[in-house]
Amino acid sequence: MTPEQYLEIERAAEFRSEYYNGQxxxxxxxxxxxxxxxxxxxxxxxxxxxxxxxxxxxxLMRIGVSPRGPYVYADVSALCGKPRFLDDQTDTLLNPGLIxxxxxxxxxxxxxxxxxxxYKSIESLREYLLVASDRIHADLYTxxxxxxxxxxxxxxxxxxxxxxxxxxxLNLADxxxxxxxxxx
Numbered sequence: 001m002t003p004e005q006y007l008e009i010e011r012a013a014e015f016r017s018e019y020y021n022g023q024x025x026x027x028x029x030x031x032x033x034x035x036x037x038x039x040x041x042x043x044x045x046x047x048x049x050x051x052x053x054x055x056x057x058x059x060l061m062r063i064g065v066s067p068r069g070p071y072v073y074a075d076v077s078a079l080c081g082k083p084r085f086l087d088d089q090t091d092t093l094l095n096p097g098l099i100x101x102x103x104x105x106x107x108x109x110x111x112x113x114x115x116x117x118x119y120k121s122i123e124s125l126r127e128y129l130l131v132a133s134d135r136i137h138a139d140l141y142t143x144x145x146x147x148x149x150x151x152x153x154x155x156x157x158x159x160x161x162x163x164x165x166x167x168x169x170l171n172l173a174d175x176x177x178x179x180x181x182x183x184x
Contacts, residue, residue, distance in 0.1 A: 003069045010062070010071070011091065019071040020118075027073060033133040034075075034102050036179045041076045041100055041131070044175070048168040054080040057093065064092045065118045072115060076100040078166045079124070095124035097165040102131045116141070120149070126165035136176050 006019040017024040030038075038059065045056040056078045063072050064086050077096040086092035099119055101111040111130060119125055128141040128149075140161045141149040154161050157173040 003067070003071070006069070006071065007086075007092070011089065016060075016062075016073055018073060019069050020114075021070070028106060030102075031104070031133070033179050033181070034104060037102050037131055037133055037175065038075050040175050040177065040179075041102075041170075044170070045076070045078055045163075045166065045168055049078070049080070049166060052080060052167070053082075054078060054166055055083060057096075062092045063096060063099070063122075064094050065122055067094075070118050072118065074099045075102045078163075078168075080166050094122075096122065097124055098127045098129065098163055099125060100129040100131060102133050104133055127163060129161070129163070129170075131175070133179075135181060136172055138170070138172065138175075 001022050001024065003019065006024055009024070010017055016027045018027060042056055042058055049056060056076065059073050059075050061077060063074055063077060065072065067086060071092065074096070077093060077100070078098040079096050083093055084095040086094060101107070101115070103111055116128060119128055126143050130139045132138065136157060137155045138153070138161060140152045142152065142164070144150055152161060154172055157176065160169055160171045162169055
């Protein structure tokens with residue numbers, strides 16, 4: 001399947017699919033912990049960025065790694081400055097500065113592996129945040145000037161991570177505030 005065929009099908013579909021290497025893959029639903037973490041990230045980042053020219057976007061915003069694909073959906077993405085889109089439909093973002101994935105057993109290997117490999121080729125991407133949904137833990141990968149990625153991990157409620165790409169602070173106690181980890 002070509003990227004153009006994928007976009008035509010995806011834009012008319014009732015469910016979301018990602019595109020990788022000529023194939024479409026359906027996305028799975030998410031549990032309560034995942035949804036609470038996504039909501040907390042979106043509201044917390046939006047609150048911190050509200051007076052600046054920045055956007056925080058939910059998982060319905062498709063990200064184009066390149067015009068030829070892959071096309072993926074991140075749980076949360078953000079950028080400061082003017083967004084660039086694939087075309088005038090403004091449904092495929094090309095220049096995220098921050099991408100966040102909330103990990104589950106089903107997606108963790110993909111999010112840490114092949115998906116991250118794809119994300120690394122997005123020139124605008126400065127930070128990639130992975131948030132665990134079964135325990136208090138977050139891994140922040142930050143692109144360095146020489147192209148390497150620096151890992152910073154946090155795993156205690158009192159920990160926080162500085163999201164320099166958008167000028168925000170992520171406090172783990174706030175992030176996990178209503179998340180029932182024993183149910184996860």
